[in-house]
Amino acid sequence: MKYFSKPAITLSIAVAVATLSTTPLAVAQSQAPIKVGFMLPATGTFASLGNMIENGFKLYVNEQGGKLGGREIQYFKVDDESDPAKATDNVNKLIKRDQVDVLVGTVHSGVALAMAKVARETNTLLIVPNAGADVITGAMCAKNIFRTSFSNWQPAYAMGKVAAERGHKKAMTITWNYAAGTESVKGFAEAFEKGGGKVTQSLTLPFPNVEYQALLTEIASQKPDAVYAFFAGGGAVKFVKDYVAAGLNKTIPLYGPGFLTDGTLEAQGAAAQGMITTLHYADNLNTPRDNTFRLNFAKAYKTNADVYAVQGYDAAQLLASGLKAVNGDIGKRDQLVQAMRSTTVDSPRGKFTLSPAHNPIQDIYLREVKGNNNEVKGVAMKALADPARGCKQL
C-alpha cells in the first residue's frame, strides 16, 4: 500500500462512483432533444421573411445531421402575426406551455421588443434573427439575449455616410411609424448630417399602411436631393413601384437599407433596377463560404437564399457554438453564454464577432440592383459596431 495513499484511494473510488452515476444521466440528457421555439410571422406582410429565417435555421441543423452539441433539435412554432399586442401572449405560449430551451424570433421590431422583455424576466435564452430595434442590444441588452442580424442603426448609418459622400445636401426620409422605421431614419440622419447634409422632413405613415400616393406628392413638391426610405416585405414592393410610377426616380435618387430590395426584387421588377442600398449581405459575394451556403439552400428549398435566410442560418450557428462548448448541456448557462459571446460566426455574409452587447460587428456592403440580384459594389463601412447606447449590463 506504499504507492497509494488513503486520500488517493478515496478519491479514485469517488471518481469511479461519480462516473458510474453520471454516465447514465449524461446519456439520458443527450437523448432528450433541445427545444427550439420559433416565434416568427406566418401571416401578414412579413410572412415570407419568417419562412426564410426558419428554413435557414433548419438548413444549418440539417447540415450537422439534425443535431447541435450532440443533441437532437425539436421545433415549436407560434405565428406572431407581426402584432405587438399579441406578442407577450405568444411568447408565453412557447416559454410556459412548450417550455422551450431557446427562443428564436422575430421580424417585427415591436414584437421583438416584447419578446426581449419576457426573455429578460424569465431568463430564457433568446436569439433575434432579424428585428433590428436598437434597444434590444442597447438599453435592453442582457446576458441571455443575442442577435445574429443587425441593429437598425447599422445599415442606416452606413447609407447616411454614402449619401453625404455622393454630394447630396438636402434629403427627405419616409417610413412606417414604428420602432424599426424611426430608428433607421435616425441612423441615416446621424451620418448624413455628420457628412454635411441636412434631413429637411421626415414623413411617416402607420404600419402596415401602403397608401403612399399622398406622401409621394409631398416629396415631389419639396424636391429634395435624395430620399431615404425604410420599408420591408410587401410594403417595400409597393413603395418602390409607386416611387417609379410617380416619375420621382428620374430626378430624386431613392436610397434605403437593403430591406427595401431584399426578397422583393422579383415583385418589384423593372422599378428597382439600379437602386443603391446598404446591408450586411449581398447577392454575389462570391466567397466559397457563401457559394456553398447558397447552393445547399437552393437544393433544399428550391429557391434562392436571401439576407433573412442567412440570419436564420447564423442563429443556428451561434446556438451550435454555445452548445458545443457545453457538450449539449444547455443548463450550463454561464459557459454557454460565454462561448456564444466569444465565438466567431462563420457566416455566409463573411465572418463576424459579437459586440459586448451581443450584436454583430460586421461589414456593411454597398449594393446595386441588377436583374433579380442585389450585387455588391463594395464595402460601405468595414466592421461597423453598433454604439449600443444605454447598454449597462454587459
Next chain:
Amino acid sequence: MDISTFLVQCLNSIQYGLLLFLVASGLTLIFGIMGVINLAHGSFYMIGAYLAFSIAPFFGNHFIAMLLAGVALSALFGFFLEWIFFSYLYQRDHLQQVLMTYALILVFEELRSILVGNDVHGVKAPDWLSGGVSLGGIMTYPIYNLFASAACIVVAIGLYLVVNRTRLGMMIRAGASNRDMVRGLGINIRLLYRIVFAAGVALAALAGMIAAPMASVYPGMGGHVLIVCFVVVVIGGIGSISGALIASLLVGFVDTFGKVFFAQLSGIGIYVLMAIILIWRPEGLRSKGY
C-alpha cells in the same frame, strides 16, 4: 404648399375616398337593411384582390372584362353565402352576428392561406392603363389611379340610380327605414335580402379588384379596410348610401392631409373626425334611423 400640390393632394384624397366608398356602400347596405353587423365584409375586399391576382393572367389587357367576370363570380359567391350562412343570422342578436362573422373571417383567411399561400403579390395593371400623366409640373400621376377614381364614380352613379330610381331601390330604401312595413306590404323580403347581400359582396370584391394593381395584395388586407369602413358607415349614418359617400370622401381628405401635415398623428386622424362628427350628430351625417 402651393396650389398645384394642393390640387394633386385633393386628387389623392378623392381617389382614396372613392375606393373606400365602394367597400363601405356594401357594408352599409347589409348593415342598414338587414341589420347584420358583418365583420367579414373586409374579407370580401381581400377575396376580390386575390381574385384579381388569380384571374388577371387569363384576361391580359381586357381589364374591364376581368372586372365584370370578377363581379359576377363574387356576386354568385355572395348569393350562396347568404343562402347558407347569413339567412340564419337575421333573427339573432348582434353579439351572435359578430361572433359568427368573425368566425367567417378566420375561415376565409385560412382558405386563402391554403389556396394561394401567405405571400405578398403584385397585380400588373394592363398596358393601356400603365404609365402616367404629368400634373401641374409636380409629378407624374399614375393613369391607373385616375382610372380607379373614374371606375368608382361610374359605380357610385350606377348605385345612386338603382337606389333612387328603380323599384328595387325603392324597396331597399323602404327596408332601411322600416323593415316591418316592407314585410307587411307583401314584398319577398328573403329574395330582396339575398340580392342586396350579393350586391354588397360584389361591391367590396370590385373595390378589392380595382385596388389590387395600386396596393399590393397581402394577407390580412381585409382587416385594415374593414375598420376604416366601419368608421365611414358610422359617420355617414347607418343605412345611408349618400351618407357613406360623403363620409368616405371626408375620411379620404382627413387621412391624406393628416399624413402630410401631422405625420406622427396620422393614424388617429379619422378617429378624431369620427368623434367630432358623432358629438355634433350622434346618428351620423345622413341617418335614416330604423
